[in-house]
Amino acid sequence: MKRALIIIDVQNAFYDDSWGSRNNLQAETNISHLLSLWRASKQNVIFIQHISQNPDSLFYPENHSFQIKEIVQPIDGEMIITKEVNSAFINTALEDTLKNKGITEVVITGLTTPHCVSTTTRMSGNLGFTTFLISDATAAFGLVDHNDHYIDAETIHHSSLATLHKEFATVITTSEYIKNFIDR
Amino acid sequence: MKRALIIIDVQNAFYDDSWGSRNNLQAETNISHLLSLWRASKQNVIFIQHISQNPDSLFYPENHSFQIKEIVQPIDGEMIITKEVNSAFINTALEDTLKNKGITEVVITGLTTPHCVSTTTRMSGNLGFTTFLISDATAAFGLVDHNDHYIDAETIHHSSLATLHKEFATVITTSEYIKNFIDR
Numbered sequence: 001m002k003r004a005l006i007i008i009d010v011q012n013a014f015y016d017d018s019w020g021s022r023n024n025l026q027a028e029t030n031i032s033h034l035l036s037l038w039r040a041s042k043q044n045v046i047f048i049q050h051i052s053q054n055p056d057s058l059f060y061p062e063n064h065s066f067q068i069k070e071i072v073q074p075i076d077g078e079m080i081i082t083k084e085v086n087s088a089f090i091n092t093a094l095e096d097t098l099k100n101k102g103i104t105e106v107v108i109t110g111l112t113t114p115h116c117v118s119t120t121t122r123m124s125g126n127l128g129f130t131t132f133l134i135s136d137a138t139a140a141f142g143l144v145d146h147n148d149h150y151i152d153a154e155t156i157h158h159s160s161l162a163t164l165h166k167e168f169a170t171v172i173t174t175s176e177y178i179k180n181f182i183d184r
Numbered sequence: 185m186k187r188a189l190i191i192i193d194v195q196n197a198f199y200d201d202s203w204g205s206r207n208n209l210q211a212e213t214n215i216s217h218l219l220s221l222w223r224a225s226k227q228n229v230i231f232i233q234h235i236s237q238n239p240d241s242l243f244y245p246e247n248h249s250f251q252i253k254e255i256v257q258p259i260d261g262e263m264i265i266t267k268e269v270n271s272a273f274i275n276t277a278l279e280d281t282l283k284n285k286g287i288t289e290v291v292i293t294g295l296t297t298p299h300c301v302s303t304t305t306r307m308s309g310n311l312g313f314t315t316f317l318i319s320d321a322t323a324a325f326g327l328v329d330h331n332d333h334y335i336d337a338e339t340i341h342h343s344s345l346a347t348l349h350k351e352f353a354t355v356i357t358t359s360e361y362i363k364n365f366i367d368r
Contacts, residue, residue, distance in 0.1 A: 126271050160343070162330075
């Protein structure tokens, strides 16, 4: 069985104050821990990096905010796939890459839980990959709904995970994944 | 501008007690109202019908529960697209159908908010369609998260809508959509 660790949009852009209040500040530390294990076992790591053609965007490649955060910087030989929408599977080579490498299990981490992480997790499950979403290796910001009602980051995070668990993915913590699945 | 009304999985299957407690029992009435307006203006309606190859499933085509609910029954000449996963865009002709017909605006209704409706709305927006999600023409059931914590239907519904609004779609009520958008 071959598996890939997917690290979505862990970019300096998400340091920006405009996102508001965030939950789970430990997400990057947990991702870094998983990344070390993946590198040690020489399994596939795929970094997803959001890109925008708009020079005013935090995701414009000339801006420092586009760069992947230092704590999970890719090293030589690791794959980076850029995407322009939330789903890492739309208009990218991700699906073909996974299939061509014979990868059947996808382990998803990154930012943010309700948007790019949720959308990528949904498509991963629906495309037939055995999918794990690491609950404490992702994080959310608070959101305002269509009635101008604010929903805090923790509520968005937990309800997003509940909508994914058992329907699209197995939602599991970093330590549970390592304990139960890393040595298969 | 051409638009399509998408009616997702409004099937007898969702009458089954196994789903637990549901919010917004008016969803089907609101969908029926939109359907009447669409038929009157001869615009495109696309029914999405979930199908399973498992004879024990509520979505197995021989079972009565597979059928679309009486209140929004398709009539002769209306298009029905079956799907086997949550997203109506995966392994179906939906994207090609919309593009071939020159449809640029997609108006999404149906069941259930956090699963098939959310996933289809995300892909619709990410694939480039102008997307509306009708907040009171969809509904949710309560869900149990990976910590065995129950989240009620109303919380799942509203947080799901918040994760979609402005990122993938404009979330709007039936009456607001009719008032502001139907006569363009």
